[in-house]
Amino acid sequence: MASLPDPKPPSGAADLENPVTDPAEPSSADPAVTSVVRRWRREDLTEKAGLILRGLGTLFSVIAFVVMASNKHGDWQDFDKYEEYRYLVAISVLAFLYSAAQLGRQVHRFSSGKDLLSPRTSVFVDFGGDQIIAYLLISAASAAIPMTNRMRQGGDNLFTDASSAAISMAFFAFFALALSAMLSGYKLSKQTYI
Amino acid sequence: MASLPDPKPPSGAADLENPVTDPAEPSSADPAVTSVVRRWRREDLTEKAGLILRGLGTLFSVIAFVVMASNKHGDWQDFDKYEEYRYLVAISVLAFLYSAAQLGRQVHRFSSGKDLLSPRTSVFVDFGGDQIIAYLLISAASAAIPMTNRMRQGGDNLFTDASSAAISMAFFAFFALALSAMLSGYKLSKQTYI
16 A cells, blocks of 8 residues: 555656657656556556465465375374364365465456456455455464464474464465455555446 | 445336425435435445444453453463463453544544544555454454363363353454454445545
């Protein structure tokens, strides 16, 4: 939500001598055109930021899933003996599926220029979906922390280290999707109905 | 985000016979005026819904705080011996302070007609604030659940019952604030820059 710096400050003197300075932007002197170009740039930036955040969400949630699901060392050191850890596995799979699907949709939109949903639906799906998955991720990560803390008081081992790693990854996925939800809210506010 | 039902469907025949049917809406025949009136009603409704949700958030978080903070029955049955329960107390106080402040601001706006913040800032503060407090509340409630579950496997008593009640109240406060965040997102999308 930071205001974007204008890359080309209006330099009146240069314009008078030489009205068309940059061949790539032939009509930079026209304020209406400048405004539209700036809006395109801004939309492009939020689009790219959304893509990166979803990509990070996908990556972190799949790492959380893999690390936790492979965390079986026999005896009491099996992740599936603890409801917190099973919950974390379930939610990280869900987060992975959601963010991979969103990523696929966005890449398809980039390549074909067409969205699978109408622009209006799309903004609301982005906004609601990111927020719900972010709530689930922080819930799963928070639930798994106290038990891991208690186990680590008895000493660290492979099992507790892997659990901590998976929890951290789930938190990173949460941050990515929470930022993505904030960005979708920002997009909502910039939506035009022309 | 449900579409609001139009309370007065346009009945062409009645309009022809009797153009002014309702004295409260003298210019319902003029489409521009109807549209403005409908927008006022919609804004009024989202404003009231926001007020109710913040009120519920305040109520539930203060109950969660009081129930958990008074949950001391000696020996192992003291809430402050468990980090999950201390976290829940801290977050429910924070949620109470935030939603009470927001409620106060909104009531002040209703009574005086002036907001303490500019409309633009206000929408972003509402949106970001509700979301952050909702994340904290679901995190605290989720963290406190597994321990309470394990204790209740050994048998229910006053301590576990009070803990469960406080957790439920924190969840209700979370739902109220998460809905309020969604509503703020909807308001963002309806914001006009005229």
